[in-house]
Amino acid sequence: MDSTSIPAVTISAIGQHNDSEIQLNGWVQNKRENKGLAFIILRDGTGFCQCVASEQELGEDEFKKTKDLTLESSVRISGKVKKDERQIGGYELQVTGIEVIQIAQDYPISKKAHGVDFLLDKRHLWLRSKRQWAIMRVRNQVIYSIHNFFQSRGYVQMDAPIFTGNACEGTTNLFETDFFDQPAYLSQSGQLYGEAMAMAMGKIYTFGPTFRAEKSKTRRHLSEFWMIEPEMAFYNLEMTMDVIEDFLQSVIGDVLQNCSFELEVLERDVTKLKAALNPFVRLTYKDAVAILKGEKEVNGKRSIDLLTEDLNKAKDRLSELNNEIEETEAALKKGGIKKGKVVRMEQSLQNWRAEKAELEEAIRNIPVWIQSAENFVDGNDFGGSDETVITRMFDTPVMVFNWPKIIKAFYMKEVDEDPTLVKGVDVLAPEGYGEIVGGGERETDIDVLIDSIKKHDLPMSEFEWYLDLRRYGSVPHAGFGLGLERLITWICKIHHLREAIPFPRLMGRLLP
RNA sequence: UCCUCGGUAGCUCAGCGGUAGAGCAGUGGACUGUUAAUCCAUUGGUCAUAGGUUCAAAUCCUAUCCGGGGAGCCA
Known part of the structure; x- marks a missing residue:
């Protein structure tokens, strides 16, 4: 030829x-x-x-x-x-x-089902398969849209260092390295540097890797992930919430427009994504707590009623499943069925057993969630289940703002009318995906800031340069951080955060 | 660190005191429009490891190792 x-x-x-x-x-x-x-x-x-x-x-x-x-x-x-x-x-x-x-010999990934762990061992090959191809294409679109959003609005991309000397939120969460015989840590946030850069350029955003050393083994955790952190001078909390909403809707809109084939491959229900193009729900922490505890209704429903409903639905479905499984097992045992049909029955059985395991977990979990919601102590931070309960009540992402000062970072600005609160905002993604964005307005008053640093038991000497930002032309400013993989995970509705990054790094996994 | 579930063929799993199983993959064959093609045949096992109970252990007990996902923490 x-x-x-x-x-x-x-x-x-x-x-x-x-x-x-x-x-x-x-x-x-x-x-x-x-x-x-x-x-x-x-x-x-x-x-x-x-x-x-x-x-x-x-x-x-x-x-x-x-x-x-x-x-x-x-x-x-x-x-x-x-x-x-x-x-x-x-x-x-x-x-x-x-x-x-x-000619490829004995390609290890076959056409049928595999477990995540096996596939992660073969991640270098798994990336070739159709689902992973679709996820990575969505990831690419999301990254492109992020740059496009900020660049077209006059933001300057400037990156924070990855090695840092300041253990700004305690060393247990940080990877320690040897930096010319000095301890240095891999950055867990570019936030403080972002503020310095915003004072130079007006509006900036960072886009880089971030490292967290928690020994966490959950579907929503990575030891190394990518974060986008915009920081804007002369912005307050309200303006920042507007930016977050505009920003997320712009990215989601681009994905809907340009990745329809990829979303089809992923079997993503796009009505859930389109719903996010409507105005986001904005709740104060106080209102969120009231909704969580069932003291406040949303569209005529209390959170606990909705959860109880979910629980009963799960129980009904479980007994239905148990019947199907029993009947199919009995029929298979009896024999006399054509082979093609046997194959289909075996596959159904496997699917049903997997669904059964999930339902049983839900049935175990929901009562715990209800308990946790009912007994939630005003002033605490939300746990994973609490976030799920709150987002369960709405179709769009939920922004929770005005948090108790004690559970948030030292640099957050106090609310004028109530200094026990700070102007932070968390964005919770729908469908149980939880926190994807955290941000807020920064403290501008140097005395309040020094007091906060002391109360958090942080080494003052490490923050002198940061305090300079308040000494020389301090202005109101605000910003936020977006977890790239968490956003992708929600957009694609995938099970594991680790599928949203080409080569995930987490406890016990450095290869491939 | 704690809680919880698990480790059986290359892969996904069933079997839960009495001869080691299924599907997929592989291999051989059939079929001129398939969509995870189908159909027939077939290869493939120290049942994680070490002890113990028993006439008999993949199955029960103990210890160890490894892994999952949840809590904590977080994007």
């Missing part, structure tokens, strides 16, 4: 070459065979395309090559583009020639 005379194109651009002969470079994502006919699903990173090879068209020798193709073998395939609405991407390739580059 003369590979030079036929133009090589990407699958994403295949629509521009309908009815003409082209060449695709890629990997075999899947293959189905009939006598004299082979269907190769090719992926090239830009998309997926079914290539149809016919023995009649190709001749015996060229067609034989399709027989050897295994999953993830690399190939150049030339052929004629044919529009076909039924196919993935809307086109298929009628193969005229195949050049095998390499």
Whole structure:
């Protein structure tokens, strides 16, 4: 085959070459065979395309090559583009020639189900699979939209250092390193540096990696993740909440507009994302507590009633499932069923058992959540379940502001009417995803700040440069931090935060 | 650190005192429009490790190791 005379194109651009002969470079994502006919699903990173090879068209020798193709073998395939609405991407390739580059032997990720742990061991290969491809494309869109949002509004991107000397919120959460015989820590926030940069440029944002050393093993934790931290001079809390809302809606809008195929691959219910384009709910901490404890209704419902409803639904579904499982097990044991049907029944059983485990967990959890909500002590921080309960009441993200001073960071500005409160804001994502943004207005008064640093038992010497920002032209300013992976996890509605980053780092995982 | 669930074929799991199982993957075969193709056949096991109870242990008990997700903490 003369590979030079036929133009090589990407699958994403295949629509521009309908009815003409082209060449695709890629990997075999899947293959189905009939006598004299082979269907190769090719992926090239830009998309997926079914290539149809016919023995009649190709001749015996060229067609034989399709027989050897295994999953993830690399190939150049030339052929004629044919529009076909039924196919993935809307086109298929009628193969005229195949050049095998390499035959992959025993690709470890098969076409059927795998556990997350196994897949994470194979993360370098897992990234090739369709779901991961879709998530990473959404991630790319989110990153692009973030830059676009801030750049088009006059923000300057400036980055904070990764090595820091100040253990600004205690050393237990920080990774310690040896920095020329001095202890240094990997940054857990660029916030303080962001304030310095905002005093130089007006509006800035940082975009970089952040490190947390907590020994946390949950679906919402990473030891290394990416954070975006805008900081604006002459902004107050209200203006910041407006920016957050505008910002998140802009990113979500871009994803909805540009990633419809990716969201389809992920089977994402986009009505939930579209709901977030409506104005966000804004609650004071006090109101949020009242809603949590069931003292305040939302749309005529109390949180505890809604949870009880959820609990009963889960119980009903569980007994339904148990019946289905029992009946199917009995039928299988009895035998005399065709093989194809047996396979389907086995698969249903596996799905049901997984759903059952989830329901049982919910049934165990919800009473605890109700208890925790009822007994919530005003003035405490919200736990994971409390966040879930609050967001359960609304369709849009929820912004909670005016928090008790004692549970928030030292740099937050006090509320004028009530100095026990500070002008912080947390954004809670819907569908149980919890906190994605934390921010607020910063303290401008140097005496209040010095007092706060002392009360938090922080080493004053480390903060002299920070206090300079208040000594020389202190102005009202505010900002926030967005956890990139948490936002992506919610947008894609994925189970594990670790699927939202190419190579996750967490306790017990440094490879690959 | 605490709570909780788990470790059985390459993968996903069932079996819970009495001969080690299923599906997928792999391999061989059938089939000219498949969509996780289907159908037939077939390879594949120190049941995490070490002790103990028992006529008999993957199954019960004890210890150890490893992992999951939840609490704490957090984006």
